[in-house]
Amino acid sequence: MSRFHTSPAGILRLYQPFLWLYPAEFRDEYRRELCLAFVDRWREERSIAGLLFVWFHAVFGILYQAPMEHYHMIVHDLRYAFRILRKDLSMTAAAILILALGIGSTTLVFSLANGLLLRPLPYPQPERIIAVTESSPKDPNETSQISFPNYYDIRARTRLLDDIGVYASAQWPIRGEGSAERVPGARVSDGIFRVMGLDPLLGRTISREDDLPNGPKVVVISEELWQRRYGRDPHILGKTIQIDEDRSTIIGVMPAGFHFPDRAEFWIPLHMDPAKAPRTDYFLRAVARLKPGVSVEQATGELQSLLEQIHRENPAVNNNWTAHAIPIRDFVAGTYRKAVITLLVAVALLLLIACANVCNLLLVKASARVREIAVRTALGATRRRLLRQLITESLLLGLAGGALGVLLAYAGIPALLSLIPVNLPLWMNFSPDSRVLGFAVAVSLLTTLAFGIIPAFGSAHADLTDSLKEGGHGGTSGARSKFVRHSLVIGEVALSVILLAGAGLMIRSFLALRTQDLGFHPENVLSTSLDWPETRYHDGPPARALLARLTAEVSSLPGVISTSFSSGAPLDDGWGRIFTIEGHPRDLKDMTFINHIVVTPNYFHTLDVPLLQGRDFTEVDFDTPHIVIVSETFAKKNWPNESPLGERLRFGPPKNNEPWHTVVGVVADAKHGAYKGEDRPSVYLPYSTDITPNVLLVRTTGDPLQLQQSLRSRIAAIDPDIVVSRVFSLEQIIARVSWQDRFLTVLFSAFAALALLLAAVGLYATISYSVSLGTHEIGIRMALGASVSRVRAMILREGMTLAGAGLLIGLVVAFALARLLKTQLYEISPNDPATYIAVLIVLIVVAALAAFLPTRRATRVDPVVALRHE
Amino acid sequence: MRPFLLSRDTFHILVALADRDRHGYSIMQEVSERTGGEIRLSPSTLYSAVKRLLEQGFIEELEERPDPEHDDERRRYYRLTKAGKRAAMEEARHLEKLLSDARASGLVRKRA
Numbered sequence: 001m002s003r004f005h006t007s008p009a010g011i012l013r014l015y016q017p018f019l020w021l022y023p024a025e026f027r028d029e030y031r032r033e034l035c036l037a038f039v040d041r042w043r044e045e046r047s048i049a050g051l052l053f054v055w056f057h058a059v060f061g062i063l064y065q066a067p068m069e070h071y072h073m074i075v076h077d078l079r080y081a082f083r084i085l086r087k088d089l090s091m092t093a094a095a096i097l098i099l100a101l102g103i104g105s106t107t108l109v110f111s112l113a114n115g116l117l118l119r120p121l122p123y124p125q126p127e128r129i130i131a132v133t134e135s136s137p138k139d140p141n142e143t144s145q146i147s148f149p150n151y152y153d154i155r156a157r158t159r160l161l162d163d164i165g166v167y168a169s170a171q172w173p174i175r176g177e178g179s180a181e182r183v184p185g186a187r188v189s190d191g192i193f194r195v196m197g198l199d200p201l202l203g204r205t206i207s208r209e210d211d212l213p214n215g216p217k218v219v220v221i222s223e224e225l226w227q228r229r230y231g232r233d234p235h236i237l238g239k240t241i242q243i244d245e246d247r248s249t250i251i252g253v254m255p256a257g258f259h260f261p262d263r264a265e266f267w268i269p270l271h272m273d274p275a276k277a278p279r280t281d282y283f284l285r286a287v288a289r290l291k292p293g294v295s296v297e298q299a300t301g302e303l304q305s306l307l308e309q310i311h312r313e314n315p316a317v318n319n320n321w322t323a324h325a326i327p328i329r330d331f332v333a334g335t336y337r338k339a340v341i342t343l344l345v346a347v348a349l350l351l352l353i354a355c356a357n358v359c360n361l362l363l364v365k366a367s368a369r370v371r372e373i374a375v376r377t378a379l380g381a382t383r384r385r386l387l388r389q390l391i392t393e394s395l396l397l398g399l400a401g402g403a404l405g406v407l408l409a410y411a412g413i414p415a416l417l418s419l420i421p422v423n424l425p426l427w428m429n430f431s432p433d434s435r436v437l438g439f440a441v442a443v444s445l446l447t448t449l450a451f452g453i454i455p456a457f458g459s460a461h462a463d464l465t466d467s468l469k470e471g472g473h474g475g476t477s478g479a480r481s482k483f484v485r486h487s488l489v490i491g492e493v494a495l496s497v498i499l500l501a502g503a504g505l506m507i508r509s510f511l512a513l514r515t516q517d518l519g520f521h522p523e524n525v526l527s528t529s530l531d532w533p534e535t536r537y538h539d540g541p542p543a544r545a546l547l548a549r550l551t552a553e554v555s556s557l558p559g560v561i562s563t564s565f566s567s568g569a570p571l572d573d574g575w576g577r578i579f580t581i582e583g584h585p586r587d588l589k590d591m592t593f594i595n596h597i598v599v600t601p602n603y604f605h606t607l608d609v610p611l612l613q614g615r616d617f618t619e620v621d622f623d624t625p626h627i628v629i630v631s632e633t634f635a636k637k638n639w640p641n642e643s644p645l646g647e648r649l650r651f652g653p654p655k656n657n658e659p660w661h662t663v664v665g666v667v668a669d670a671k672h673g674a675y676k677g678e679d680r681p682s683v684y685l686p687y688s689t690d691i692t693p694n695v696l697l698v699r700t701t702g703d704p705l706q707l708q709q710s711l712r713s714r715i716a717a718i719d720p721d722i723v724v725s726r727v728f729s730l731e732q733i734i735a736r737v738s739w740q741d742r743f744l745t746v747l748f749s750a751f752a753a754l755a756l757l758l759a760a761v762g763l764y765a766t767i768s769y770s771v772s773l774g775t776h777e778i779g780i781r782m783a784l785g786a787s788v789s790r791v792r793a794m795i796l797r798e799g800m801t802l803a804g805a806g807l808l809i810g811l812v813v814a815f816a817l818a819r820l821l822k823t824q825l826y827e828i829s830p831n832d833p834a835t836y837i838a839v840l841i842v843l844i845v846v847a848a849l850a851a852f853l854p855t856r857r858a859t860r861v862d863p864v865v866a867l868r869h870e
Numbered sequence: 871m872r873p874f875l876l877s878r879d880t881f882h883i884l885v886a887l888a889d890r891d892r893h894g895y896s897i898m899q900e901v902s903e904r905t906g907g908e909i910r911l912s913p914s915t916l917y918s919a920v921k922r923l924l925e926q927g928f929i930e931e932l933e934e935r936p937d938p939e940h941d942d943e944r945r946r947y948y949r950l951t952k953a954g955k956r957a958a959m960e961e962a963r964h965l966e967k968l969l970s971d972a973r974a975s976g977l978v979r980k981r982a
Binding site: 026029030033034036037038040041057058060061062064065066068069072 | 916
């Protein structure tokens with residue numbers, strides 16, 4: 001003792017702090033020994049250099065050894081954890097599987113969110129790219145587009161935008177040099193390429209001169225098109241390509257992966273004249289690049305004041321519309337945001353249930369380990385050491401579950417994408433990246449914390465003497481742990497009720513959507529876009545003759561009931577126009593849109609839309625073009641008290657003075673533009689020399705898709721240059737326009753089903769466990785003459801009490817939360833009683849089953865065996 | 871060839887404990903003296919090795935004080951166990967074999 005006190009205490013102060021680098025256990029064990037040895041060594045030296053050497057030697061020793069000690073401890077803990085987990089393989093497998101389901105689902109939804117909302121667009125400085133839109137002050141969602149003259153003026157006046165470009169995407173037939181095909185492309189202004197910030201691989205992009213009203217016919221093609229149609233011909237520049245009717249000269253090739261907008265494979269100039277294009281024609285989309293340091297809000301401010309300025313200069317077209325700047329990612333994927341967030345919340349609830357489930361498993365297991373832990377404590381393991389050991393076990397479970405979960409998510413992505421029937425923009429990438437992996441790791445760690453902490457603390461703090469005395473049944477079977485276990489089960493049930501209610505509402509909403517009255521019968525109708533060479537069949541008699549021939553040929557195919565053409569397939573067409581009723585002049589800013597649909601005779605018959613008043617179109621109407629048939633809503637809205645027959649209306653802004661059209665008939669409302677929500681009223685025009693409709697609609701006796709092959713060959717026989725594309729049944733079109741609802745419903749339901757399963761397993765496990773704890777009691781009761789059914793009822797009551805409590809809490813919370821789903825629901829109230837009743841019934845049935853199964857085991861207890869159980 | 875069973879430091883510690891039981895600092899001194907100051911264990915290296923040797927059962931901690939005259943009640947004394955002795959001897963034999971192999975091959979000159 002004296003030696004320690006005579007030692008230089010000062011130098012110890014320069015040594016001891018480094019001991020904190022050691023794991024606590026090691027430090028507690030050897031701190032004194034290390035200090036003593038250090039001081040002894042110190043006193044051996046006399047020279048300053050020697051003393052310095054001793055200090056450095058000792059400190060570097062710690063710096064080298066302390067991490068090694070940590071490493072040894074971790075390896076030791078892991079080895080021990082492995083042994084423990086291997087000893088109870090079924091419980092380990094169950095825990096890993098449950099965690100994998102939870103973490104996997106979460107990761108899956110996150111990779112969806114990552115692809116849709118988080119991954120940066122593959123363009124330089126994507127945060128500077130914005131969309132520019134004009135919208136009606138009455139309905140901010142009315143358009144996401146811009147008119148050409150407004151774009152033109154904004155481009156000339158902006159100070160905050162580096163550049164702005166407009167585009168209109170479409171598919172055009174490409175003919176010659178190989179088979180004719182319809183290829184997605186875009187008409188663009190020169191600014192598009194500069195806004196996106198990518199240089200061509202070969203040649204140049206469209207210049208401002210190319211885009212003048214009478215500019216040259218040039219085209220920039222994608223690397224993929226270059227590869228597919230030209231085998232990467234190095235001399236491609238200067239060659240021509242037949243796009244629709246025009247031969248355009250190839251001036252550039254964009255690098256692989258550039259497909260803006262959406263899936264475009266080629267780009268041609270707009271060639272629009274700002275002096276001739278109407279200011280209220282919104283069919284272009286605009287993108288712009290902000291100057292460095294300019295915010296989206298500043299850009300919106302500038303755009304709005306520019307548009308006001310333009311309106312002041314052109315009072316005749318002032319419709320009070322306003323301009324907006326929207327970050328490009330929101331513009332493209334903003335509509336998915338709500339759905340994705342809904343799914344993330346759902347999956348987070350599922351993950352919580354999984355955590356509660358594993359937590360419960362560990363608690364049950366902990367009670368079986370009380371002895372082991374008591375023995376280790378008696379042998380001198382500190383509480384901290386035990387805690388660390390237990391958390392290591394949890395961590396191992398969490399990481400194994402996480403790894404398996406990531407694999408599940410990885411496997412699930414193709415299945416998820418197969419639920420999306422439309423072509424998402426090519427740049428959307430859903431494969432797991434470092435962000436997804438980082439997320440999965442973070443979720444696994446959080447999960448570990450969530451499910452591991454309660455059992456670990458419970459076990460590490462269990463009372464030593466009690467545990468040893470109780471012979472392995474003490475510890476967590478005590479009142480406190482019973483309370484924890486029961487609370488967990490109640491929580492699981494409550495969470496699953498919330499998910500079930502959400503899923504129920506979505507299923508009901510989806511069914512309401514899919515069974516809504518469309519006003520026509522989409523079953524057995526095939527829709528096809530046809531593109532014929534317009535030089536051969538220009539509008540007027542040649543096109544009319546072609547349509548007549550096509551109609552006759554297609555109608556003669558076996559199984560065809562009715563054939564017609566329209567300017568757009570129902571629910572796949574958004575062509576809207578503003579209009580004026582004769583005698584009711586309206587200001588431009590008060591005008592509303594109608595669906596403008598050009599059809600051949602037989603259209604209403606083909607779609608099964610009833611004619612309510614007046615007459616249908618006939619072949620003769622081709623030559624009397626200024627007549628229309630209107631939808632019932634349109635008629636009621638505009639001529640509430642008189643017959644619409646003989647009344648007149650015209651299209652376009654008032655100043656255009658388009659010809660008047662006379663109403664000759666009224667048909668029932670049939671949805672044409674919007675599938676979900678309110679559609680615009682429709683006005684139908686007969687085909688004429690002005691417009692030739694090119695969407696072929698065929699009603700068949702059987703599956704319309706069966707007709708595809710014979711239809712294609714019949715059309716090819718008429719003219720092989722007619723390009724057939726977008727061959728869908730109307731039901732496929734409906735599936736395409738409602739995919740988001742279906743997607744959300746399917747995923748949400750899957751998560752709810754999993755949640756229900758996990759909650760049922762949790763309930764079952766808990767009841768089973770209390771039965772096994774209560775074997776003794778059951779034995780006594782049965783020995784005293786309690787009937788089997790009485791014992792059963794007792795156990796069932798315990799289970800149903802837990803389930804009932806969870807159900808009650810879940811229903812209350814679900815009821816409060818359901819409001820958040822409101823915008824996702826179609827014609828179903830978030831408080832829809834049928835849904836909640838269904839949830840109640842499903843849950844009671846499942847809970848009864850989960851609680852009943854353990855009772856069978858209990859009642860098979862032999863009283864003699866049970867009483868000997870101690 | 872068989873890998874070394876013990877690390878250099880560990881082997882020295884076992885050797886230091888071969889003649890008598892020692893406390894930590896005494897082990898450090900003995901190793902230093904035996905190697906002519908060539909190997910100086912730092913306290914941390916020593917106790918990490920001690921911890922490992924205790925876990926492996928090669929040494930054990932004494933409960934009684936072997937050296938009452940210079941006793942310090944706070945010092946822990948360590949003793950070589952049978953297993954530790956065996957391990958050290960095996961290691962020594964192994965080193966001997968290595969050396970004789972090296973001599974046989976002429977790499978190391980034979981002793982006169």
